[in-house]
Amino acid sequence: xxxxxxxxxxxxxxxxxxxxxxxxAATAAGELQPDNVRIDHRVLMGNQPVLQIFLDVxxxxxxxxxxxxxxxxxxxxxxxxxxxxxxxxxxxxxxxxSANPSYKWELQNGVVILMPRTGVPLLDTKIGKFQMDASERxxxxxxxxxxxxxxxxxxxxxxxxxxxxxxxxxxxxxEHPVPKAPARFQSDWDNFSLLDGLNRIVRTSPKAxxxxxxxxxxxxxxxxxxxxSDY
Amino acid sequence: MTITGSGFSAGTTSVNxxxxxxxxxxxxxxxxxxxxxxxxxxxxxxxxxxxxxxSVGGGPNSNSMNFFNQVPTHLGYIDESSTPNDGHSSxxxxxxINIINVSGTTLASGVCGGYQWITYGLADxxxxxxxxxxxxxxxxxxxxxxxxxxFGSPVVGPPSSPNLATxxxxxxxxxxxxxxxxxxxxxxxxxxxQQWTATVGGVVYPLKTVISIARSTNSQGLPTFTSSITxx
Numbered sequence: 001x002x003x004x005x006x007x008x009x010x011x012x013x014x015x016x017x018x019x020x021x022x023x024x025a026a027t028a029a030g031e032l033q034p035d036n037v038r039i040d041h042r043v044l045m046g047n048q049p050v051l052q053i054f055l056d057v058x059x060x061x062x063x064x065x066x067x068x069x070x071x072x073x074x075x076x077x078x079x080x081x082x083x084x085x086x087x088x089x090x091x092x093x094x095x096x097x098s099a100n101p102s103y104k105w106e107l108q109n110g111v112v113i114l115m116p117r118t119g120v121p122l123l124d125t126k127i128g129k130f131q132m133d134a135s136e137r138x139x140x141x142x143x144x145x146x147x148x149x150x151x152x153x154x155x156x157x158x159x160x161x162x163x164x165x166x167x168x169x170x171x172x173x174x175e176h177p178v179p180k181a182p183a184r185f186q187s188d189w190d191n192f193s194l195l196d197g198l199n200r201i202v203r204t205s206p207k208a209x210x211x212x213x214x215x216x217x218x219x220x221x222x223x224x225x226x227x228x229s230d231y
Numbered sequence: 232m233t234i235t236g237s238g239f240s241a242g243t244t245s246v247n248x249x250x251x252x253x254x255x256x257x258x259x260x261x262x263x264x265x266x267x268x269x270x271x272x273x274x275x276x277x278x279x280x281x282x283x284x285x286s287v288g289g290g291p292n293s294n295s296m297n298f299f300n301q302v303p304t305h306l307g308y309i310d311e312s313s314t315p316n317d318g319h320s321s322x323x324x325x326x327x328i329n330i331i332n333v334s335g336t337t338l339a340s341g342v343c344g345g346y347q348w349i350t351y352g353l354a355d356x357x358x359x360x361x362x363x364x365x366x367x368x369x370x371x372x373x374x375x376x377x378x379x380x381x382f383g384s385p386v387v388g389p390p391s392s393p394n395l396a397t398x399x400x401x402x403x404x405x406x407x408x409x410x411x412x413x414x415x416x417x418x419x420x421x422x423x424x425q426q427w428t429a430t431v432g433g434v435v436y437p438l439k440t441v442i443s444i445a446r447s448t449n450s451q452g453l454p455t456f457t458s459s460i461t462x463x
Contacts, residue, residue, distance in 0.1 A: 052390055056430075076387060140336055141337045144338070165344075166406070167406060168403030169388025171332050171401045173350050175397055176397060211389060217379065217384075230390075230392065231367070
């Protein structure tokens with residue numbers, strides 16, 4: 001490793017804190033719900049991107065989520081939130097939208113959604129039919145295929161929205177991956193909204209969150225949708 | 232923390248670790264050994280050696296011993312099996328490829344574009360690699376050029392939270408058009424700087440490392456990426 005010296009394990013206070021962060025939320029048997037899932041860490045977010053705050057709330061809960069935002073050029077919407085460890089997700093989300101009133105949250109089919117209070121028109125697009133056979137490691141690709149549905153492309157054009165180039169992003173690299181066959185899922189869905197489709201897709205993968213971002217920069221309106229699960 | 236000494240007494244022994252460390256759960260197991268929990272202050276300036284003293288029965292403080300508070304300060308490229316070139320993989324590009332991110336997830340299938348993986352190790356203020364605990368990383372971009380960016384400005388991705396005992400921070404550079412057979416715009420380029428924060432226990436530590444990234448496409452719209460750490 002370049003620029004780093006040694007691999008000595010230092011027994012220090014940071015270890016104590018890191019361990020605490022790793023605790024897994026205790027959840028009731030059955031489906032995870034905002035009232036029976038508690039966050040296992042403090043949230044101390046000041047002037048941070050709202051997406052980061054939302055994912056910090058969901059981290060460790062195992063819940064699926066959805067996030068939508070509309071931004072100008074490269075300025076990401078910022079927000080604030082301070083929470084103590086142990087409160088329920090419902091309490092946390094209520095606090096999040098109270099501290100950031102331009103957003104609303106709702107629960108749809110077990111997916112915790114945070115989006116602008118004014119709504120996101122493209123997510124209301126009605127899709128007639130969608131079929132897919134994929135694995136849980138291909139959820140992002142499934143989303144891209146759904147965005148290619150004729151109804152979505154037509155509605156995006158009506159809204160003067162262009163699909164932005166894909167650009168990758170941060171992730172986790174496993175140093176010693178354990179071979180494991182990813183679970184597969186099939187979709188054969190009729191007459192649903194794009195929002196509902198995104199919810200169905202992320203529910204195929206534990207803790208996955210769909211992220212819709214629309215940018216209006218100098219009258220050039222683009223949108224991107226990705227799926228996060230390494231947060 | 233385990234503290235050894237002499238003359239410890241249950242109920243009358245206190246530990247003082249200064250303003251940067253709070254002390255709790257003091258437990259005396261014998262006259263020569265005790266344990267206590269140290270929690271750092273929520274400050275990125277609370278790192279380094281912190282003096283610790285012990286007092287018994289309200290008596291004078293013992294001599295001071297240093298406790299080293301480790302804080303994350305910078306990133307370095309780290310070679311992994313898929314990123315053997317100073318933490319970089321080779322670049323995969325084509326007009327009909329699957330875009331795979333550093334986590335092994337397929338981002339898009341049958342598209343035109345390319346991608347590259349980067350892996351990083353996290354180091355503390357003494358240059359030692361931190362190899363335990365879960366840390367949440369967030370990226371930031373600056374000095375984006377040109378404006379407007381022909382690829383769209385780099386998009387801040389969602390956080391990444393590796394468990395550093397078995398995982399490392401990864402990044403995927405990619406440019407692809409999700410609407411095949413369209414390709415990214417040909418013969419274009421951009422550049423920008425990338426920085427990161429590391430969050431531990433609710434405390435956000437801005438990392439010093441600055442990474443300079445440049446992206447360009449050839450006449451087919453297939454991308455190449457160059458990147459280097461300009462501030463370690």
